Amino acid sequence: MKDMYEVLVIGAGPAGSIAAKIAAENGLDVLLIEKRQEIGDPVRCAEGVNKEYLKKHVEIDKSWICADLKGSCIYSPDGTKIEMAEEIAGGEVGYVLERKVFDRALAEQAAKAGAEVRVKTRATGLIIEDDFVKGARLMHLGKEYDVRARIVIGADGVESKVGRWAGIDTSLKPIDIETCVQYLIAGADINQEYCEFYIGSETAPGGYIWIFPKGEGKANVGIGILGSKMGKFKPRPVDYLNSFIEKRFPDASIVEMVFGGVPVSGSIEKTSVNGLMLVGDAARQSDPITGGGILNAMNAGKMAGEAAYEAISAGDVSLGKLEEVYEKRWRETLGHDIDMSLIVKNCFINLTDDNLNSLAHSLKDVKFERMSLLDLLQALFKANKKLLWDLRVLFKDVAKEVVKSKM
Numbered sequence: 001m002k003d004m005y006e007v008l009v010i011g012a013g014p015a016g017s018i019a020a021k022i023a024a025e026n027g028l029d030v031l032l033i034e035k036r037q038e039i040g041d042p043v044r045c046a047e048g049v050n051k052e053y054l055k056k057h058v059e060i061d062k063s064w065i066c067a068d069l070k071g072s073c074i075y076s077p078d079g080t081k082i083e084m085a086e087e088i089a090g091g092e093v094g095y096v097l098e099r100k101v102f103d104r105a106l107a108e109q110a111a112k113a114g115a116e117v118r119v120k121t122r123a124t125g126l127i128i129e130d131d132f133v134k135g136a137r138l139m140h141l142g143k144e145y146d147v148r149a150r151i152v153i154g155a156d157g158v159e160s161k162v163g164r165w166a167g168i169d170t171s172l173k174p175i176d177i178e179t180c181v182q183y184l185i186a187g188a189d190i191n192q193e194y195c196e197f198y199i200g201s202e203t204a205p206g207g208y209i210w211i212f213p214k215g216e217g218k219a220n221v222g223i224g225i226l227g228s229k230m231g232k233f234k235p236r237p238v239d240y241l242n243s244f245i246e247k248r249f250p251d252a253s254i255v256e257m258v259f260g261g262v263p264v265s266g267s268i269e270k271t272s273v274n275g276l277m278l279v280g281d282a283a284r285q286s287d288p289i290t291g292g293g294i295l296n297a298m299n300a301g302k303m304a305g306e307a308a309y310e311a312i313s314a315g316d317v318s319l320g321k322l323e324e325v326y327e328k329r330w331r332e333t334l335g336h337d338i339d340m341s342l343i344v345k346n347c348f349i350n351l352t353d354d355n356l357n358s359l360a361h362s363l364k365d366v367k368f369e370r371m372s373l374l375d376l377l378q379a380l381f382k383a384n385k386k387l388l389w390d391l392r393v394l395f396k397d398v399a400k401e402v403v404k405s406k407m
Contacts, residue, residue, distance in 0.1 A: 001031070001116075001118065001138070001140060001145055001147065002031075002116075002147070003145070003146065003147060003148060004135075004147070004148045004149070005029045005030060005031045005116075005147065005148070005149045005150075006023075006028040006029045006030065006149060006150045006151070006308075006312055007019075007020070007023045007028050007029070007030045007031070007149055007150065007151050007152075007153065007308050007312075008030075008031050008033070008135060008136060008147060008149035008151075008152045008153070009023075009030065009031070009032045009033070009115075009152075009153045009155060010033055010123045010136065010152065010153065010154050010155060010156050010162050011033075011034065011035075011154065011155030011156040011157060011162075011280070011282070012032055012033070012034035012039045012103070012106075012107050012110075012117065012119075012155075013103060013155060013157070013280060013281075013297060014102075014103065014106055014280070014294055014297040014298045014301065015155040015279040015280030015281075015282075015285075015297035015298065015300055015301040015304075016032060016034075016153065016155030016279065016280070016301065017032065017039075017103070017106035017107045017109070017110045017301070018057065018106060018110075018297075018298045018301030018302050018305065019153050019155065019279055019300075019301040019302070019304040019305040019308070020032040020107075020110040020113075020115040020117075020153075020305070021106070021109050021110040021113045021115065021305065022113075022301070022302050022304075022305025022306055022309075023115070023305040023308045023309060024110060024113035024114040024115040025113045025114075025305075026305070026306070026308075026309035027114075027309075028308060028309060028312060029114075030110070030114065030115035030116065031115070031116045031118065031147065031149070032107065032110055032111075032115050032116070032117045032118070033117075033118045033119075033121040033122070033123070033138065033140075034107070034117075034118070034119045034120075034121065035120070035121065035122035035123075035156075036119065036120070037119055037120045038100075038104075038119065039103050039104045039107045039119060040099050040100040040101070040102065040103030040104050041100050045099065045182075045262075045292070045293070045294065046096075046182065046195075046210050046212045046220050046222055046292075047066070047096050047097045047098070047099050047212060047214075047220060048069075048094070048095070048096050048097070048195060048212050048292070049094055049095055049097055049292075049294045049295060050094040050095075050295060051094035051095055052094070053094075053295045054094070054095065054295065054298075057295075057298045057299075057302065058106070058109070060095075061105060063098075063101055063105075064095075064097050064098055064101050064102040064105060065095050065096070065097065065098070066095075066096045066097065066098050066213075066214040066215050066218075067095070067096040067192055067193075067212070067213045067214055067215055068094075068095060068193075069094060069095070069096065069193060069194060069195055069213070070085070070193045070194060071083060071084050071085045071193075071194055072084050072194060072195045072196070072197060073194050073195075073196045073197070074196075074197045074199070074360075075196065075197065075198045075199070076199060076200065076356050076357050076359070076360035077199065077200030077201070077202065077203070077353035077356055077357055078353075078357045078360075080357060080360035080361060080364075082360055082363055083194075096195070096212045096213060096214055096220075097294075098214075118140060120140065120141060121138055121139070121140040122138065122139050123136045123137065123138055123139075123156070123161070123162060124136075124137045124138065124139050124144075125137045125165055126152065126162065126165040126166060126276075127146060127148060128165075128166075131274055132274040132275045132317070132318075133152050133166055133273060133274060133275035133276040134148055134149070134275060135147050135148035135149045135152065136149075136152060136162075149275075150275070150308075150311075150312050150317055151275055151276065151277070151308045151311065151312060151317050152275060152276045152277075153276070153277050153278075153279060153304050153305075153308065154166070154276060154277070154278045154279070154282045155278075155279045155280050155282055155297075155301070156282050157280070157281045157282055158172070158177070158260075158261050158262065158263055158281050158282075159171060159172055159261075160278055160281075160282035160283075162276070162278070162282065163268075163271075163278050163282055163283075166273045166276050167273060168268070168269075168270060168271070168273065168278065169268075169269065170268065170278075170282065172227075172261075172263055172265060173227070173228075173265075174226070174227030174228045174230070175226060175227060175228040175265075176227070176263060176264065176265030177226075177227045177261050177262065177263055177264065177265070178207055178224035178225065178226055178227070178261065178262045178264050178291050179224070179225055179227055179230065179237050179259075179261055180222060180223065180224040180225075180237065180259065180260050180261065180262055180291070181222060181223055181237045181238045181241050181257070181258070181259050182220055182221065182222030182223075182257070182258050182260075183220075183221050183222065183241065183245065183254045183256065183257055184214070184218065184219075184220055184221075184254070184255050184256035184257075185218065185219055185221055185245070185249055185252040185253065185254055185255065186217055186218045186252065186253050186255050187217055187251060187252050187253050188217055188218070188219060188249045188251070188252035189217070190211065190213050190217065190218075190219045191213065192213040192215060193213075194213075195210065195211060195212045195213065196210070196211040197209070197210055197211075198210075198244070199356055200353050200356060201352070201353050202353070203240065203244065204223050204224070204225055204237075204240055205225060205226070205229040206225055206226030206228065206229035206349060207223065207224040207225040207226055207229070208223070208224065209221070209222070209223045209240070209241065209244055210222055210223075210224075218255075221241070221244075221245060221248075221249070222241065223237050223238075223240055223241040223244070224237070224262060224291055225237045225240065226264070226349065238259075262281070262286055262291035262293070263281055263284040263286055264286065264287075264288040264289075264291055264345060265284055265288065265342075266284065266288050266338055266339060266341075266342035267283075267284060267285075267331065267335050267338055267339060268283055268284040270327070271283040271326070271327055271330070272319055272322040272323055272326060272327045273319055273322075274317065274318050274319045274322075275317050275318075276322075277304050277307065277308070277322055277326050277327075279297065279300040279301050279304045280293065280296070280297035280300060280301065281293055281297070283300065284338075285297060285300050285330070285334060285335075285338065287337075287338065287341050288338060288341045288342040288344075288345040289341045289344055289345045289348075296334055296338070299330075299333075299334050300330055300334060303326055303329055303330050303334075304326055306325070307322060307325040307326035307329070310325045311325055358384065359380055359384055362380065362384055363380065
């Protein structure tokens with residue numbers, strides 16, 4: 001390992017690998033590190049992703065794909081079923097990936113672009129001089145290294161240590177995080193063309209249970225529960241999930257289990273300091289409604305890789321420059337979508353089961369295949385204005401954007 005690079009990327013998930021790839025494609029000398037010995041393992045998400053958005057970033061390889069979905073089915077507390085076509089079902093519906101293969105493929109693409117990739121390498125601290133991040137202290141196979149870089153990109157996940165070391169508050173309150181448990185089950189009778197979501201206080205208070213098919217009788221079945229809905233004397237997420245599995249898939253076998261946390265807080269206060277940027281979950285760039293973050297992470301990684309090239313080429317890696325070439329850009333695009341999703345999340349989070357059933361019943365005659373997701377929310381709002389009054393700001397915002405586009 002050299003002691004100097006232009007870009008050091010900490011974390012080889014989708015955000016980190018894309019950032020490293022883009023920076024390397026622009027001719028920068030890049031080091032991408034991952035603390036685990038295997039990139040993509042363990043899997044910490046349901047592995048669903050929208051097809052068209054994914055194609056904007058990479059050429060699809062069939063070896064990544066476990067299932068090709070037609071859409072999703074949402075079940076309200078009383079069992080009312082809402083079926084949505086893939087096109088409007090959100091950023092997590094389309095393909096179900098094999099993340100262990102997919103994440104490694106992204107890291108391989110970064111390597112092919114010229115980045116140096118090191119696994120089993122973790123950051124233990126940052127090198128900070130004259131208020132600028134100048135690199136990081138790394139541990140690799142028992143040896144310590146001081147590695148300097150013009151820019152450090154932190155892609156190290158929830159409650160990022162890299163961010164904390166740089167002086168960014170990356171801590172999360174219980175209301176800002178979903179505690180998740182997921183099983184990979186086998187030997188189950190599962191519809192391989194649709195993912196399923198189950199909501200309600202008896203099922204997953206402040207969250208939902210998901211089923212993402214993975215072919216040949218397999219599926220990811222998981223639960224996310226908002227931290228503020230948990231307590232010392234309340235059932236744990238795994239208890240809710242076990243109860244669901246017993247009823248829905250009594251004969252299935254659990255062949256894998258993962259635990260994790262997902263930020264659903266909306267945008268973090270800042271994602272840049274002198275010489276450093278945060279991307280992906282480290283920057284809280286996941287969707288506040290679903291907790292999904294693959295596409296957002298890839299989008300942010302691309303912007304961070306491009307920003308690193310622009311800043312280094314200009315000879316200016318200061319906070320002011322990084323705000324201009326990264327922070328401002330992601331907040332105006334990706335950040336705007338996250339902010340809108342947060343409004344929806346905060347509106348729905350305290351609805352009762354009766355409220356959720358009422359919303360589901362109001363959609364029974366809606367033709368979803370011809371609607372956008374915003375159209376769906378608008379239809380819900382029109383039929384349930386008292387319940388969803390806080391959503392009115394969404395449609396005002398859209399109206400402003402339409403007027404701007406016509407000017």
